[in-house]
Amino acid sequence: MTKSKTPPKSLSPEKDGDTEQKILDAAHAVFLRQGTAGARMQEIADEAGVNKALLHYYFRSKDRLAEAVFRKVAVQLLPPVAMVLASGMTLEEKVARVVEIELGELSRSPFLPGYLISELNHNPERAHQLVTVVLGERPENLRPKVFEVLRGQIEDAVRAGRMVAIEPEQFVINLISLCIFPFAARPMIKVIAGVDEAGFAVIIARRREELVPFFLRALRP
Amino acid sequence: MTKSKTPPKSLSPEKDGDTEQKILDAAHAVFLRQGTAGARMQEIADEAGVNKALLHYYFRSKDRLAEAVFRKVAVQLLPPVAMVLASGMTLEEKVARVVEIELGELSRSPFLPGYLISELNHNPERAHQLVTVVLGERPENLRPKVFEVLRGQIEDAVRAGRMVAIEPEQFVINLISLCIFPFAARPMIKVIAGVDEAGFAVIIARRREELVPFFLRALRP
DNA sequence: GTCTATATTAGGATAGAC
DNA sequence: GTCTATCCTAATATAGAC
Numbered sequence: 001m002t003k004s005k006t007p008p009k010s011l012s013p014e015k016d017g018d019t020e021q022k023i024l025d026a027a028h029a030v031f032l033r034q035g036t037a038g039a040r041m042q043e044i045a046d047e048a049g050v051n052k053a054l055l056h057y058y059f060r061s062k063d064r065l066a067e068a069v070f071r072k073v074a075v076q077l078l079p080p081v082a083m084v085l086a087s088g089m090t091l092e093e094k095v096a097r098v099v100e101i102e103l104g105e106l107s108r109s110p111f112l113p114g115y116l117i118s119e120l121n122h123n124p125e126r127a128h129q130l131v132t133v134v135l136g137e138r139p140e141n142l143r144p145k146v147f148e149v150l151r152g153q154i155e156d157a158v159r160a161g162r163m164v165a166i167e168p169e170q171f172v173i174n175l176i177s178l179c180i181f182p183f184a185a186r187p188m189i190k191v192i193a194g195v196d197e198a199g200f201a202v203i204i205a206r207r208r209e210e211l212v213p214f215f216l217r218a219l220r221p
Numbered sequence: 222m223t224k225s226k227t228p229p230k231s232l233s234p235e236k237d238g239d240t241e242q243k244i245l246d247a248a249h250a251v252f253l254r255q256g257t258a259g260a261r262m263q264e265i266a267d268e269a270g271v272n273k274a275l276l277h278y279y280f281r282s283k284d285r286l287a288e289a290v291f292r293k294v295a296v297q298l299l300p301p302v303a304m305v306l307a308s309g310m311t312l313e314e315k316v317a318r319v320v321e322i323e324l325g326e327l328s329r330s331p332f333l334p335g336y337l338i339s340e341l342n343h344n345p346e347r348a349h350q351l352v353t354v355v356l357g358e359r360p361e362n363l364r365p366k367v368f369e370v371l372r373g374q375i376e377d378a379v380r381a382g383r384m385v386a387i388e389p390e391q392f393v394i395n396l397i398s399l400c401i402f403p404f405a406a407r408p409m410i411k412v413i414a415g416v417d418e419a420g421f422a423v424i425i426a427r428r429r430e431e432l433v434p435f436f437l438r439a440l441r442p
Numbered sequence: 443g444t445c446t447a448t449a450t451t452a453g454g455a456t457a458g459a460c
Numbered sequence: 461g462t463c464t465a466t467c468c469t470a471a472t473a474t475a476g477a478c
């Protein structure tokens with residue numbers, strides 16, 4: 001399905017493992033650092049260790065390459081969270097899992113949130129791409145699922161007097177805001193808190209311990 | 222101070238009010254929509270209703286123009302919050318004021334958070350610009366102030382048994398994350414929650430009521 | 443100060459040899 | 461499949477008239 005759109009593989013002298021993959025990885029690195037508009041095909045070629053013309057051979061245009069990278073990134077970030085939220089775990093477990101997944105993933109990919117945010121802000125059409133990646137080809141069927149599951153769990157907890165009432169949308173927005181924003185705003189936070197890269201890591205480590213209790217306290221009645 | 226860097230004002234036929242300002246406003250609009258790398262000088266000229274050459278006359282290069290816009294944006298967004306946090310208000314009042322300022326400001330400038338985030342992620346040098354804007358020319362002197370004021374207030378509240386212990390940095394990060402992220406991620410949220418622009422406005426209106434109580438609950442012991 | 447016209451480079455894309 | 465060489469448009473920037 002992703003292979004079928006690339007040029008026909010001939011039986012010619014293939015140099016090494018997979019060039020297409022090397023290009024995609026290089027594009028991933030460069031697009032995330034520079035942003036899509038700021039990235040240069042030449043730089044991607046250099047990073048991949050191949051000729052510029054090859055990028056076009058495999059991906060036809062910068063735009064298609066950007067689309068491929070975006071899809072890859074979206075798949076990496078969102079579905080894990082969506083699956084947790086729609087699962088049968090308790091709300092407390094879900095919060096803990098989401099925090100764990102996000103802070104872990106993003107510690108390894110510092111540019112990811114900033115990239116995703118700029119890309120979505122400047123290319124409205126990417127949004128539709130997103131939804132199919134996260135929710136499959138028929139979003140209408142699956143989207144309500146996540147929120148309805150949450151709504152049910154919240155209502156039960158409220159009735160049991162264990163939780164204050166909250167819209168499932170706000171629940172999710174609050175949770176992912178607290179997880180993702182610090183990474184998106186990392187350069188700003190470093191400068192405002194007056195810390196370097198190591199200091200930022202300390203702040204995140206601290207967050208790993210305290211974010212879940214913080215969030216759960218906010219849900220108590 | 223901002224005027225002194227622009228070309229010398231001659232006494233020639235000045236058409237209308239202030240061309241420099243018109244250009245800056247146009248650049249503001251275009252850079253925020255398109256991102257700095259994606260923006261085109263021609264588009265800015267069109268939006269300002271002047272010739273492309275004039276942009277260079279007033280701002281010498283695209284890069285300098287971008288810098289001017291960035292500074293303007295940073296000034297608009299951060300100092301109000303910094304002042305509230307460093308003020309003599311109670312913690313509860315501060316939380317309420319910050320939420321009010323941010324949600325109000327950002328409802329009017331939807332592209333602002335995304336712009337700021339991409340800009341900072343792709344241009345590390347912008348970070349230093351930020352700090353001088355927010356904290357003045359001698360950041361070492363003022364930066365601790367904000368956090369020390371907060372630390373004192375938090376410690377008092379903790380001793381009084383009114384609040385759980387929390388680092389002032391985490392306090393601030395949590396607060397601005399909850400305020401800003403939903404706007405930065407607006408296209409994503411719209412698509413995931415399955416709402417249009419009006420639906421998004423409803424979500425924000427809801428937040429305006431519930432975010433402060435949510436945050437304060439999280440601080441209770 | 444503002445315009446028209448033009449220089450100049452950068453960067454995406456293709457042709458064609460191997 | 462991969463390279464070299466080249467094309468061509470778009471985009472920043474400047475010169476010079478008014």
